[in-house]
Amino acid sequence: MRVLQIGRDDWSAAARIPSGVAWEFVHVDDEIGFDPALIGRVDVTILDASCDLRNLQAVGKLITPHTLLVEPGVRADPSEDHARFFAQKAALAQDMDDRQGLVDQLPRRYFAKPFGQKLEIRRTEVSPLHASRAWYEGNAYLATDVDHDGDFRQLMMWKENILYENHRALELWPEYVKDEGCEIQLVVQLIQNGTSDVISFHRTYSEAELAEPIVISHESSGYLSCSIFARGHGRVKVGPIHYRHSREGAGHFLPGGRRIVDSRREELFTYFHPGDLTPPLNIYFSGYRPAEGFEGYFMMAGLGHPFLLITDPRLEGGRFYLAGDELEGRLHEVIREHIDALGFREEDVIFSGLSMGSFGALYYGSQFRAHAIIAGKPIIDLAYVAERGRLVRPQEFLTILDIVNFWNKADEDGAPSTADAFTRALLERWRGEPGFGDTKILMSYMQQDDYDDAAYYTLLESQAGKATEVIARGYQGRHNDDSPSIVAWFAGQFRRVIDEYTEARNGE
Known part of the structure; x- marks a missing residue:
């Protein structure tokens, strides 16, 4: 990815720039440096000092909305023309006290190619320990009845895994509907790359945690295996699991x-x-x-x-x-x-x-x-x-x-x-x-x-x-x-x- 920094001192001189990130610095007073042909494509722009509007407009076509990060002091009291420019770019006020922390976040938030897919419900298998009848409702849900108290028991699992690469956080969102008398959990395991039996991550997510998308961020690449556990009394309908590259906010x-x-x-x-x-x-x-x-x-x-x-x-x-x-x-x-x-x-x-x-x-x-x-x-x-x-x-x-x-x-x-x-x-x-x-x-x-x-x-x-x-x-x-x-x-x-x-x- 390519980062454009507009300011008075070049962050790349002191900060550690992540692998795969090309850093372009332009001093706010260097009018020649604002030539778009010299800068090239930009994925995210950092503005950490006040800059003449003409210079910002010169590189305006390089800046896509929601990718202009502006130091709060610069963003707080702009002129009317600056305010319009910031509005056109949907500029975000960004705390820049921790420069290295911000730099490390950039490739995980502002990568170029988005990705989204789903684990289809037809790729599931009902657990042999689950005694109740289960049936498909088209390609929308796998439905079954739950009738046991005590510990959670495995209800079903996906026969297909999700590829996980450690340079991207992954967001999971399972679809399901259930009766009030039932309670479910999502269990996620990360099988480490190059092995078939090394579980480097194992996590159980409660319904309260499933109220928001789950973000998986782990140092090991591999494959995510997902399964649903349940307990209680009533009907559960499990839909697909959506998985997407997360931009972490x-x-x-x-x-x-x-x-x-x-x-x-x-x-x-x-x-x-x-x-x-x-x-x-x-x-x-x-x-x-x-x-x-x-x-x-x-x-x-x-x-x-x-x-x-x-x-x-x-x-x-x-x-x-x-x-x-x-x-x-x-x-x-x-x-x-x-x-x-x-x-x-x-x-x-x-x-x-x-x-x-x-x-x-x-x-x-x-x-x-x-x-x-x-x-x-x-x-x-x-x-x-x-x-x-x-x-x-x-x-x-x-x-x-x-x-x-x-x-x-x-x-x-x-x-x-x-x-x-x-x-x-x-x-x-x-x-x-x-x-x-x-x-x-x-x-x-x-x-x-x-x-x-x-x-x-x-x-x-x-x-x-x-x-x-x-x-x-x-x-x-x-x-x-x-x-x-x-x-x-x-x-x-x-x-x-x-x-x-x-x-x-x-x-x-």
């Missing part, structure tokens, strides 16, 4: 990445980039992705304006951003929080997404008075997608069956709902007032889509008789046959909508 996946979680231990993640702090705020929902992390960073960054990335790590590659009221409400609050913090109106927001992300964009976008919703390869009727799978898409995208079979949403009266009922209620809301209101809707869709070939027409029908502006372009093929054309149209329309919005805002 600097964010999730990307520096500044934020985690949202509910009482069912279901997660969503968001990442905010301040851009130029001028409207519109562009919100992008990631598509279906088995690898956990954010999508669309460079496309959205290229637009220049503030943007919010949202990703869904549940099931194999996402649950279409649908959840109980608790998790959905928290995501709604995060979106609202960023709109208010920027001083924008709802009309200054554009929602967007591709495929699974298109559902998130339409579903959440319709809850705000957004300027526009831009969707590629739209999916609206999830029950219809599941129904078509048997003949149109056999043995492909089976996750949709998990979604509709284990539906966890309720109707307006709080009674259990179904995917069909949910879609009917959603379309009824879109048909009503205000519906989409003045929100523009732009869609690129596949004419022979093997997921939801009716999505475009479903949306049009819901807006019949309304003044909603809908712009669409259809392409020949199935859902994944011509993604480059869909993405090109999507990006081109995004730029056009922003240009027209800016012209109207400026009165041109």
